[in-house]
Amino acid sequence: xxxxxxxxxxxxxxxxxxxxxxxxxxxxxxxxxxxxxxxxxxxxxxxxxxxxxxxxxxxxxxxxxxxxxxxxxxxxxxxxxxxxxxxxxxxxxxxxxxxxxxxxxxxxxxxxxxxxxxxxxxxxxxxxxxxxxxxxxxxxxxxxxxxxxxxxxxxxxxxxxxxxxxxxxxxxxxxxxxxxxxxxxxxxxxxxxxxxxxxxxxxxxxxxxxxxxxxxxxxxxxxxxxxxxxxxxxxxxxxxxxxxxxxxxxxxxxxxxxxxxxxxxxxxxxxxxxxxxxxxxxxxxxxxxxxxxxxxxxxxxxxxxxxxxxxxxxxxxxxxxxxxxxxxxxxxxxxxxxxxxxxxxxxxxxxxxxxxxxxxxxxxxxxxxxxxxxxxxxxxxxxxxxxxxxxxxxxxxxxxxxxxxxxxxxxxxxxxxxxxxxxxxxxxxxxxxxxx
Ligand code: FE2
Numbered sequence: 001x002x003x004x005x006x007x008x009x010x011x012x013x014x015x016x017x018x019x020x021x022x023x024x025x026x027x028x029x030x031x032x033x034x035x036x037x038x039x040x041x042x043x044x045x046x047x048x049x050x051x052x053x054x055x056x057x058x059x060x061x062x063x064x065x066x067x068x069x070x071x072x073x074x075x076x077x078x079x080x081x082x083x084x085x086x087x088x089x090x091x092x093x094x095x096x097x098x099x100x101x102x103x104x105x106x107x108x109x110x111x112x113x114x115x116x117x118x119x120x121x122x123x124x125x126x127x128x129x130x131x132x133x134x135x136x137x138x139x140x141x142x143x144x145x146x147x148x149x150x151x152x153x154x155x156x157x158x159x160x161x162x163x164x165x166x167x168x169x170x171x172x173x174x175x176x177x178x179x180x181x182x183x184x185x186x187x188x189x190x191x192x193x194x195x196x197x198x199x200x201x202x203x204x205x206x207x208x209x210x211x212x213x214x215x216x217x218x219x220x221x222x223x224x225x226x227x228x229x230x231x232x233x234x235x236x237x238x239x240x241x242x243x244x245x246x247x248x249x250x251x252x253x254x255x256x257x258x259x260x261x262x263x264x265x266x267x268x269x270x271x272x273x274x275x276x277x278x279x280x281x282x283x284x285x286x287x288x289x290x291x292x293x294x295x296x297x298x299x300x301x302x303x304x305x306x307x308x309x310x311x312x313x314x315x316x317x318x319x320x321x322x323x324x325x326x327x328x329x330x331x332x333x334x335x336x337x338x339x340x341x342x343x344x345x346x347x348x349x350x351x352x353x354x355x356x357x358x359x360x361x362x363x364x365x366x367x368x369x370x371x372x373x374x375x376x377x378x379x380x381x382x383x384x385x386x387x388x389x390x391x392x393x394x395x396x397x398x399x400x401x402x403x404x405x406x407x408x409x410x411x412x413x414x415x416x417x418x419x420x421x422x423x424x425x426x427x428x429x430x431x432x433x434x435x436x
Contacts, residue, residue: 011210111146169232280298
């Protein structure tokens with residue numbers, strides 16, 4: 001599984017790819033008979049009538065049509081993968097919260113059963129909001145296939161390279177890269193590692209896209225060519241499989257006598273993709289102060305209100321700090337948006353300890369947060385020479401809605417009791433007789 005498959009560059013392109021020569025019809029979508037006895041099928045990620053700029057669909061040429069990949073469904077329980085609105089009661093009051101990483105599973109579990117939803121908001125049935133989850137799994141999906149009809153899935157590996165085989169081909173996604181699976185895409189998720197761990201943002205709303213750059217111009221931040229889409233690959237596998245569909249928060253399964261990952265050729269713009277976060281070109285202050293953290297937005301999932309994202313995916317990558325007479329870490333603030341953070345590697349510059357790779361924090365709507373005491377002291381007294389911030393890659397799922405903490409997140413041993421105390425030492429420094 002460790003080889004690196006061919007990928008196609010570009011964001012939102014109209015791609016075409018075939019795993020067998022001549023499998024892709026030319027000049028038409030639905031010929032009377034397809035090559036190799038394939039079935040033609042359209043997969044639409046937007047309403048048929050969506051404006052051209054947001055219209056997304058792909059044509060798939062497959063061994064069996066998708067109707068043969070369903071049957072009579074049985075409801076199953078995946079108890080810790082939650083969907084908004086999540087009404088499981090718990091007693092955790094309002095607060096700023098932080099969690100340690102998930103421990104390794106002590107029994108075999110695959111990606112689906114390794115998911116622990118931490119927060120959710122909005123309503124999947126209304127195509128509003130999101131869920132933030134952690135995953136930790138140690139068993140590969142070999143004969144089980146996931147279809148998430150509720151959400152586009154942004155997967156952020158922290159440890160363990162993921163091997164994601166979707167209907168539209170194969171992606172290898174190590175830590176430091178991300179993968180995006182469009183709503184309704186069937187996939188097997190596997191790893192060569194003993195355990196794979198990371199984060200998932202389920203986007204119930206409009207798909208992620210690239211933010212406008214405004215005065216920044218035509219370059220920097222996430223550049224379209226650094227997004228990579230898989231080439232066609234298929235399984236012609238007539239062994240028993242199980243399809244698991246997540247649909248409006250419920251889980252339903254059906255038994256198949258073959259693999260549904262049977263697309264031999266496809267074309268279109270509704271595709272999975274991956275992205276190497278190290279190709280993000282950060283823009284920042286070169287004189288004093290620093291811009292709002294939105295300057296580090298990799299992708300945004302817009303809402304119907306301009307500038308108000310359903311979700312922003314923001315990273316805090318390695319970069320030079322050069323601002324003069326400036327408190328360089330993120331400033332203290334309160335915010336109408338709600339921030340779920342994770343750490344992929346190293347250390348985050350606003351926290352000296354307690355926030356570790358695989359862990360998570362939640363700063364909900366209008367709750368104050370910022371550097372801990374040690375980070376404040378260090379930054380307030382630092383010699384402001386140019387400094388390269390290295391060995392760091394934090395990220396944020398930021399949403400317009402307040403986030404509901406799940407029962408699991410409220411009651412897990414990984415919840416840190418002491419997080420709020422990281423600011424307790426910030427004492428009054430005010431002296432009305434001393435201006436400087
Ligand atoms: Fe914040």
